[in-house]
Amino acid sequence: xxxxxxxxxxxxxxxxxxxxxxxxxxxxxxxxxxxxxxxxxxxxxxxxxxxxxxxxxxxxxxxxxxxxxxxxxxxxxxxxxxxxxxxxxxxxxxxxxxxxxxxxxxxx
Amino acid sequence: xxxxxxxxxxxxxxxxxxxxxxxxxxxxxxxxxxxxxxxxxxxxxxxxxxxxxxxxxxxxxxxxxxxxxxxxxxxxxxxxxxxxxxxxxxxxxxxxxxxxxxxxxxxxxxxxxxxxxxxxxxxxxxx
Numbered sequence: 001x002x003x004x005x006x007x008x009x010x011x012x013x014x015x016x017x018x019x020x021x022x023x024x025x026x027x028x029x030x031x032x033x034x035x036x037x038x039x040x041x042x043x044x045x046x047x048x049x050x051x052x053x054x055x056x057x058x059x060x061x062x063x064x065x066x067x068x069x070x071x072x073x074x075x076x077x078x079x080x081x082x083x084x085x086x087x088x089x090x091x092x093x094x095x096x097x098x099x100x101x102x103x104x105x106x107x108x
Numbered sequence: 109x110x111x112x113x114x115x116x117x118x119x120x121x122x123x124x125x126x127x128x129x130x131x132x133x134x135x136x137x138x139x140x141x142x143x144x145x146x147x148x149x150x151x152x153x154x155x156x157x158x159x160x161x162x163x164x165x166x167x168x169x170x171x172x173x174x175x176x177x178x179x180x181x182x183x184x185x186x187x188x189x190x191x192x193x194x195x196x197x198x199x200x201x202x203x204x205x206x207x208x209x210x211x212x213x214x215x216x217x218x219x220x221x222x223x224x225x226x227x228x229x230x231x232x233x234x235x
Contacts, residue, residue, distance in 0.1 A: 001171075033210065035221040037155075044204055045155065047223035051210075056223060088155055092210060092219040096170045097145075097157040 023089035033093035130205030168218025
């Protein structure tokens with residue numbers, strides 16, 4: 001099973017700033033089969049990125065994903081108030097599908 | 109627009125079986141392009157994949173839960189269902205159903221990204 005470790009656990013930033021979230025895998029994720037999700041309190045997760053760098057339908061271009069192998073990054077170029085939430089990465093390169101433990105992005 | 113909706117009891121007694129159904133609307137569950145899956149999230153914690161199913165009935169389970177999980181599909185009702193047996197307090201969670209994208213070959217069966225998700229339903233295990 002591939003274990004995903006996200007860092008930092010909590011990230012405190014202000015609107016307008018740039019956010020960089022990390023997801024590290026315990027072994028290489030084949031073909032960059034990695035996704036990112038955003039979850040707000042009381043809501044289901046929402047797909048942001050799949051295939052490490054492809055934005056899902058309707059996702060603003062301030063969200064971008066990069067990386068390969070064992071190291072992946074989600075970048076939010078300029079934070080909007082609605083971006084403060086918990087973010088999860090997920091690998092689907094091999095079974096079982098696994099998720100990282102999440103990064104909480106909070107308003108500074 | 110595809111929508112998924114979970115339904116089932118919100119309270120289950122320890123040692124009993126948790127049963128949930130996911131109803132798909134706005135699209136067919138019989139599409140050859142997707143799997144359908146269940147994910148859970150204990151209160152205040154992270155996400156755990158439970159299992160996936162193809163419209164043909166082929167199933168794929170998380171090894172950590174495999175001995176207790178059964179997922180089935182009813183294409184005539186556009187629904188798929190989850191049964192989790194011998195539940196304990198550790199199974200208390202919000203249970204989500206979702207469609208899996210990125211279907212690939214047999215070697216990667218049951219894997220994919222999750223989109224869209226149902227709203228989730230809280231199941232509490234307590235006597």
